[in-house]
Amino acid sequence: MLHLEDAVQRLTRAKRVVYLCGAGLSVASGIRAYRSGPNAVWGEYVLEWGTRAKFLEDPGAWWRTFWLGAHGELLRQDGIASNAGHRALARLVRRGLDDLVVTQNIDGLHRAAAHPEAQLIEIHGRHDRFICAADGGCPGIDEPVSQVDLTDVRPGHFPHCPKCSAPLRPLVLLFDEYYDGHEAYQAHRARRALNDADVVVFVGTSFSVGITSTAVRAAEVSGAALINVNLEPAPFPGVLQLTGSAEAVLPELARRVVG
Numbered sequence: 385m386l387h388l389e390d391a392v393q394r395l396t397r398a399k400r401v402v403y404l405c406g407a408g409l410s411v412a413s414g415i416r417a418y419r420s421g422p423n424a425v426w427g428e429y430v431l432e433w434g435t436r437a438k439f440l441e442d443p444g445a446w447w448r449t450f451w452l453g454a455h456g457e458l459l460r461q462d463g464i465a466s467n468a469g470h471r472a473l474a475r476l477v478r479r480g481l482d483d484l485v486v487t488q489n490i491d492g493l494h495r496a497a498a499h500p501e502a503q504l505i506e507i508h509g510r511h512d513r514f515i516c517a518a519d520g521g522c523p524g525i526d527e528p529v530s531q532v533d534l535t536d537v538r539p540g541h542f543p544h545c546p547k548c549s550a551p552l553r554p555l556v557l558l559f560d561e562y563y564d565g566h567e568a569y570q571a572h573r574a575r576r577a578l579n580d581a582d583v584v585v586f587v588g589t590s591f592s593v594g595i596t597s598t599a600v601r602a603a604e605v606s607g608a609a610l611i612n613v614n615l616e617p618a619p620f621p622g623v624l625q626l627t628g629s630a631e632a633v634l635p636e637l638a639r640r641v642v643g
Contacts, residue, residue: 387624391585392640394609394624398582400480403473404599405487405494408588408614412467412631414457415491435560436553439517443551444539451554452537458491458511459534469630470497472638473587477503479642486574488593490556505570505577507563507595509556515566516545517553524548528555528568563594578602585611588630591619613637 395401407415432438433450457464474497477483485504487494490511494504514532516524524547532543532552543552555568563571574595578584579602589596600620603610612618613626613633626633 387626388636388640391611391624391626391637394583394611395476395479395585395637395641398480398609400482400484400577400581401476401583401585402483402577402581402599403477403485403585403587404578404589404596405473405485405489405587406589406593406596407489408590409469409473409487409630410467410489410491410493411588412469412629413464413491413493415464415489415493416454416457431559434558436517436558437560439551439553439558442539443517443553444537444542447534447542448537452534455511464491464493466493466497467631469587469632469634470494470499472634473497473630474499475638475642476634482580484574484577486577486595488589488595490554505574507557507569507571507574508593509554509566509569511554511556513555513568514543514552515555516548516550518545518548518550522548522550524550524552526567574598575602579606581606581608583609583611585613586618586623587613587634589614590616 439446470493473485477485478500483503485494485499486507488508490509492510492512512530513528515528516522522545524545545552557569563569575598578599584599584603610623611626612623613630615629617625
């Protein structure tokens with residue numbers, strides 16, 4: 385594979401590696417990509433659905449039409465399993481205690497692959513945690529719950545906060561929100577790690593979200609090497625490109641770096 389040996393050498397020499405993951409990592413597990421592919425989420429649901437403003441406009445419609453419609457595979461009774469890419473990434477990040485995975489994915493598959501919790505930042509949140517959508521004051525904003533009833537969502541009938549009865553929403557970053565909007569996103573820790581990284585490995589991301597821009601800017605300042613594991617090349621120069629799917633490339637990378 386072109387550039388694979390260069391990537392292995394850079395990872396082996398690095399003191400801190402940050403792996404920045406996007407939806408492409410989970411496609412092999414049956415999770416829909418957001419921006420690319422024949423059934424991409426944003427090809428079916430316009431971006432305005434993924435906003436807090438749209439949620440507050442009609443929580444019942446938002447839950448039923450957007451959340452269950454776009455993320456229903458996460459709720460399947462037989463579950464969604466991690467794939468070879470997730471498992472290889474878990475092996476790679478254990479290489480050094482300072483290495484870190486920053487994932488945009490909300491599907492929980494890093495944890496399912498036995499990824500070390502201390503070396504994982506789910507910067508866009510989790511599909512299985514829910515918080516109060518009130519503007520402030522309710523402890524339910526900072527105390528997520530893990531169980532909600534989504535079997536009968538309809539107009540006027542949707543999950544409510546157990547503490548104040550306001551609408552309950554998933555603990556995920558929406559388009560009209562900021563990374564610093566909830567401490568669960570660990571945005572400050574992610575930025576600090578990117579600033580300190582020797583190597584940043586992009587995995588299955590379209591480079592269309594804020595955290596990827598942050599990573600590129602940080603590398604421009606620090607001189608960190610950039611590696612892209614993806615079917616498509618990065619949209620800017622100076623990146624070591626490992627062309628291929630995450631579930632194919634990462635296991636080979638792990639075999640050579642970790643053994």
